[in-house]
Amino acid sequence: MAEAGVGMDAEREEGGERDLEEPLLKRSPSLTTSHLAMVGSKVSRMESLDYEIIENDLFQHDWRSRSRVEVLQYVFLKWTLAFLVGLLTGAIASLINLAVENIAGAKMIAVTRLVNQQRYLAGVAYLTGINLALTAIAAVLCVGIAPTAAGPGIPEIKAYLNGVDTPNMYGASTLFVKIVGSIGAVAAGLDLGKEGPLVHIGTCIAALLGQGGGGAAGGRRRWRWLRYIDNDRDRRDLITLGASSGVCAAFRAPVGGVLFALEEVATCTAVVVVVLRGFTELCDSGSCGLFGRGGLILFDVGDVQVTYHAADLLPVAAIGVIGGLLGSLYNFLLHKVLRFYSLINEKGRAAKLILSLSVSIFTSLCVFSLPFLGRCTPCDAGLPAGVCPTTSRTGKFKQFNCAAGYYNDLASLLQSTNDDAVRHIFSATAAPAEYSPAALLVFFALYCVLGLFTFGIAVPSGLFLPIILMGSGYGRLLGLAMKPYTQLDQGLYAVLGAAALMAGSMRMTVSLCVIFLELTNNLLLLPITMIVLLIAKTVGDVFNPSIYEIILELKGLPFLEPNPEPWMRNLTVGELAAAKPTVVSLSGVERVGRLLEVLNSTTHNGFPVVDHRPKAVVAELHGLVLRSHIIAVLRKRWFLGERRRTEEWEARERFTSEDLAERGRSVGDLEITEEEKEMFVDLHPFTNMTPHTVVETMSVAKAVVLFREIGLRHLLIVPKNQGPGVAPLVGILTRQDLRAHNILGAFPHISNRKARRNRDKASS
C-alpha cells in the first residue's frame, strides 16, 4: 500500500485563472492536497460526501410536494431494506461458515490420515499444496477482479461514514470476490479472520439492495421505488445498516452490531441473529457436513468459574497494562510491515500474488512442522478414549505424532481451525494444565509473527482473529505465571488477554465489551472486562493511535478527526484559504464554453456563483453550485440563446430532483458543438443559495468543528469587513484542506510550541 499523498502527487488544484474578482490573496506557502488514496489495494480518487441541505429553487419545490403517502412509502421502504439486508447477511455468513468448516475439515482429515500412517513428507506436501491452491484462488480473484476487496474493508467503511466517498467498494464483483476470497483464505489456514470481511460483505449487500441492482459506480437500472434513496445521507444510513449487520453476523452479537452504528439498524441485527440461530439449530442435528455446529463462533465460557476478589484486581490490571503495551507495539510493527509490503506491491500484480503465496507456504510449513517440537503428554485418565486423543475433527487433544493414549499439545493448538483454537484456549481448566508453557510460548510467538506478516497480503482479511489469538496466548501464559498467587481461572486469563490486546491495538471499549459479552455469554465477566479494556486503551493511547487510524493514514484516506488539534486555534481560515490557489468562480448566467473549460481544467466540485449587477460596485455572491449539477444541466442541453435570467417554472418543468441526484458523471463524454459553446446557461436555479459561511478571522479549530458536525463538503470563507471594493468571497475550504496532515504541510511550524511562545512574547 503506497503512501498516497507523497509519492502520488498527481493532480493539483490549479485550474483556469479567469476570475472576475481582484486577486486579494497573496501567494503564501501553498496548500498541496492529493486526491488519491488507497481503497482496498487500489489507488482511487477521493471525494467527499455532502450532507449539507441544498437550498435551491428546485429542491425546495420538490420537498414541499412530497405527499404523506410518499413519506409513508419512504418509511416502509427503509424498513423493508433493513429486513432484507439482515436476512441476506445472516444467510451469507452462515454459508461462509459452513463452507470454511467443510473445506478445512476435509483437508484436516486427509492430513491426519497421512500423519497416522507416519507419511510425514506426504502430509506436509499435501497440506501446503491444498493451502496454496486455496490462497491462490483468493489472491487471484482479489488482484485480478476486485482489488478493493483486499484487506478488511473496515478502514474504508469508517472513512465513508466519516464523509469520504470510497468508490468501487460496494459493487457486485467486490461482494463476490470478498465471499469467495474469504472462504479460500480462512480455509487455507492463514492467520486472518472473517469478521472484517463480513462487515464489508454486509455493506455491499446493503449498497446493492439500495441501488436496485446497479453498481455504485454507475449503472442506471434502478427500481422506481428506490428513488428516495438518492442522497448521500440515505446512502450513508444504508451502509451503516450493512456494516452493523456484518458485525452482528461475525460475532453473533446483535447489540454489539448496533453499537457499531445507529439505533435504526436494530431490525437488521435482530433478523441476522434469528437466521444464524436457525442455522445453528439445523446444524446441531448434524445435517451440515463435517463440523457439527457449523462453526459459528461461540466461545461459550459459561462454565468458567467467575469468582473474583479484591486481590485479583492486581493481575487484572497487569493484564490490561501488558495488553496496552503489546497492542501499541503491534501497531508500530504492523505499520512498518505494511509500508514494506507497499513497496513490494508497487511492483505489480505478480508481486502481490507471490507475496500472498509465500505467506501461505510459510504458514503451512510452520503449522505442520512446529508440533514436532511438541511434547507428547499422556491423556488424563478421566477422559474417555474418543476425547483424548480425539477422533473427531473439532477435538481438543490431537494425537499427531504421538503414541496411542498420548496427545501432542502443540498440535492441538496449531492444527485446528482458528475458531476452534480460540475455543480451546478460552476453555476453562477443570483438569491440570493441558498446555505446557513451552507449547504456549511457541503458539504465542508463531501467531505474533503470522499476525504481523499475514494482514497486508492481497486477500480479504480481518484483524480481530489474529489479535484474539495473540492475546489469548499471552493471557494464558500470564495465567500460568500468576497461578500460585491467584484463583482466577486459566481460561479467564485467556479471555481477558484477548480483550486487553484488542483494546490495546484497536482502542475500542464499549463495542468490544458488548461483543465479548455476547461472545462469552457470561454477564458476570462484564465488570472486569471493562476495567481491562479501559486500562489497555489508556496505556496504548500513550504511544500511538489505534491500528485503524494508522491504516487510514497509510491509505491516505482523508479521515477528519472529531476533535481539532490544539494548534489549529492559532491559524485562521483566512490564512488557510490564502495558501490555496485563487478561487475559480462562475457567473450567474455563464457561457457554455467557459463551463466546459472550467470543468475540464479543475478538479473542484463546487464553484461560487457570482452576479455582477449593472449598478453595484462589487460582485454579489449568489451561492455555490455543484459540479454534478452543472453536468446535469449540460447533459440536458438547456441552453439559452442570450444571457438572461430564467423564470422559476422554466427549470422546474425540465428537471426533477432525480436528474440532479446522480453522482459520478463525467463531462468527457458530452459532445458539445462550437455553436452551443457560445450559448448560455442560467445557473441560478441550481445554485445552493444558502451555503454555510464563516468569517475569515475564525480559527481553523472552530471551523473544523462546524465542518465535521454538519458534514459539509465546502465551507465558504467571507471577509470580515464587507463593503465597496471588497470581494464577497475570500476562499473555499474542503475536507482535504482541513486535515491536520495537510495544514502542517503548508504551515510546518504551526504546531511547534517553542515557535508559538516566541511569537507570543514578541507580540506582547
Place this chain on the structure above:
Amino acid sequence: MAEAGVGMDAEREEGGERDLEEPLLKRSPSLTTSHLAMVGSKVSRMESLDYEIIENDLFQHDWRSRSRVEVLQYVFLKWTLAFLVGLLTGAIASLINLAVENIAGAKMIAVTRLVNQQRYLAGVAYLTGINLALTAIAAVLCVGIAPTAAGPGIPEIKAYLNGVDTPNMYGASTLFVKIVGSIGAVAAGLDLGKEGPLVHIGTCIAALLGQGGGGAAGGRRRWRWLRYIDNDRDRRDLITLGASSGVCAAFRAPVGGVLFALEEVATCTAVVVVVLRGFTELCDSGSCGLFGRGGLILFDVGDVQVTYHAADLLPVAAIGVIGGLLGSLYNFLLHKVLRFYSLINEKGRAAKLILSLSVSIFTSLCVFSLPFLGRCTPCDAGLPAGVCPTTSRTGKFKQFNCAAGYYNDLASLLQSTNDDAVRHIFSATAAPAEYSPAALLVFFALYCVLGLFTFGIAVPSGLFLPIILMGSGYGRLLGLAMKPYTQLDQGLYAVLGAAALMAGSMRMTVSLCVIFLELTNNLLLLPITMIVLLIAKTVGDVFNPSIYEIILELKGLPFLEPNPEPWMRNLTVGELAAAKPTVVSLSGVERVGRLLEVLNSTTHNGFPVVDHRPKAVVAELHGLVLRSHIIAVLRKRWFLGERRRTEEWEARERFTSEDLAERGRSVGDLEITEEEKEMFVDLHPFTNMTPHTVVETMSVAKAVVLFREIGLRHLLIVPKNQGPGVAPLVGILTRQDLRAHNILGAFPHISNRKARRNRDKASS
C-alpha cells in the same frame, strides 16, 4: 404542573430601544417566547447552555498558555472524578436498596402478624398509617425543601443534555431530599420506582463533585484544581457521567448505562457494578438485615425455557402491537392526569401534600383489601411447607386470609415490594398456573389505575417500575390466553409484555434492549426482545410522542428536536427574525450607564457589538458579547475615563479566564455611582469575534440543524446583500425562537398543508 408558556406569560423580550441601525424590520406577527418552565415541581427561568467556542483575545491567550502538565492534570482530574462518581453512586444505590427492603420488610412482618391473628381492621389501619407516615416524610421534604426533587428528574436531565440550563437541579439539598424521599416513597408501597430518582441522584453527585462542594446555583467554594471544569461542555460531560452511573445503579446494567451516554463514562459504570456486586455478596451472607439479597433488582429468568419456533412469531408480534397501543394510550391518559394535577398544584403547598397523602391512602387500602377478592388456592403438593404458604418475607405464596396449606394468589401479587412482584411475575412456570386469570386481571387493572395517578405527586418517582408492572400484567394475561396455541413460557410472556409496554410508552429501543438483557441475564431472549421493542415503538409512534417528550412539553422545557419539522423549510430565518423585537446592540466602547440600562431592561444574554468608524458608511459588526462577560467587567470596575480602544495586554493583566467563567451573577447587587456611569468600558477584548452567522435567506430547518449540531446559544442573521446603507445584522435567534411550538405561535398557518398548496399554486 402548569403549562408554562401559555398561562405564565410573564416576561417578554422587549427592552431599551436605543439601536443605532435603521429599523429595517417590519412589525409582523411577533414571536413570543416565555423563559419560564417547570423544573421538578418548581417554576424557574430557563436559559440555554452555550457550547460555542468563544474566540476573543482573552480566551485565545489562555488556551495557548496551557502547558502539557496542565493538560495532563485535566485528564487525570476527569478520570478521578469518573471513578468517584461511580463509587458514590453505587454506594448510595446500595444503601437505598437496603433501607427500602428493611423498612418495607419490617412493615410487612407486622402486618402479616396482625393478619394471621385475623385482626384485619388493625392490619389495614397499621398498614395505611405507616404508609401515610412514610409518604408524608417524602412529600414534606419535596414540597418544603427541594421542589426540584419531585418526579423522576429524567426529563430535566434530558433537557440539560440537550442544552437547556436547568437551575437548582443538582444541589446538595436536592440530593438529600431525593435520597430520603425515594426511600420513603418506595417503602410506602406506592406504585413508583427508584430508577428515575437514581439517575437524578447520580447527576447530583457528579455535579457536586465537579463544583467542589458549592451548589450549582452559586457558592464560591471551589477547589483550585477544579478550575478546569469551568465551561458548559465540561459540565455537561460531568452530568452525563452522573446520569449513566445512575442508570447503571438502577438496573445493574453497566452497558445500558453507558448507552445512555458516551463512551468515556465506562469507568463510572464499571465501578458502580463492582460496588453493587460487592454489596450483593455481602448481603448474600445474610448480614444485611431482613431481605437477604439486599433487594437489588435482578429478575433472573435464567431458567426460562427459551425455545421458540417460527409459529411463535405471531404471538410475539401481537405482544408488540398491543404494547404499542397500550403504551400510547397510557401516554395520552397520563398527559390528561398530569394537566389535572397541575391545576391542583397551583393551589399551593398544602394542596400538593394532600394530593400525595390521598394517593398513599388509596394505594394502601387497595393493596390490603383487594386480596379479599382473591381465591384461596391449595398449595401444590410438590412444594415444601415453608415455601407455600411462605414463611419468609420474599416468598411467592402468601397465605393472607386463607387456611393453612392454601395461598391467596392476589395477595401474593399485591403484598410484596414492587421489585419482588416483578420477580414473581417474571418467573418461569414449571408448575401449573399459579395465578388465576381473575387475579391477574385485578392486578393489571389496579396497576393501570395506580400507574396513572401516582406519577404526578410531589415525591421522587420513576416511570420504569409502574410500566414494568403494567406490562408484565398484560403480558401474563396474554400468555394465558395464548396458552393452547403456543409453547412459549408464561414467564417469558410477562417479560416481553413489560418490554413492549416500555417501548410503547418511552419509545426507546436499544438502551431498553440492553437493560432488559442485563436484567434477565438471558442472552437468548435478545432477538425476540428486539423484535417486540421495535414493533411496539413503531405502533406507538403512530399516535403520539414518547412519554418523556410529553412531559418535557408540559413542563415547558425548550427541548430542541434533533430533526427539524418539514414545514420549517418554508420559512426563512430572516422572516423569523423580523417577527422579533429589534435587536439591542452595544457600541464597541460603551458608556457604563447604557450598559446598566440595557442589562436591567432586557433579558437577553448576548448583544452584538457594533463599531462606527469615522469614515465608514455603515456600522461594522465586531462580534457578540455575552451578558455574563459584561457583568464580570462591571464587577471588576475596569472603567475608562475617555472613549478609547485598549491594548490587548491591558485586559490580559486584569482578567483571567476564571473571572469570565462564572455563571449566574446578576447585575442588581452592583453599586455604580453616577460618576462611574459616565465612564466607558471597552468591550472589544471580551467580544466573541467569530460568532456563527447565517444568511437571512436560509431556511429555519437548515438553521435548526446547525444550531443543534454545534450546540449554539445565539445564531446571528446577516443580510444577503451587504453594502452601503445596509445594516450588518438582521437579527439574533435563540433556542426558544427555533422551537416548533413557538414558531407556530407566530406563524400559525405555516404547517397548514392546504395553505401551502394554495400558496404554491398562486406563485406558479
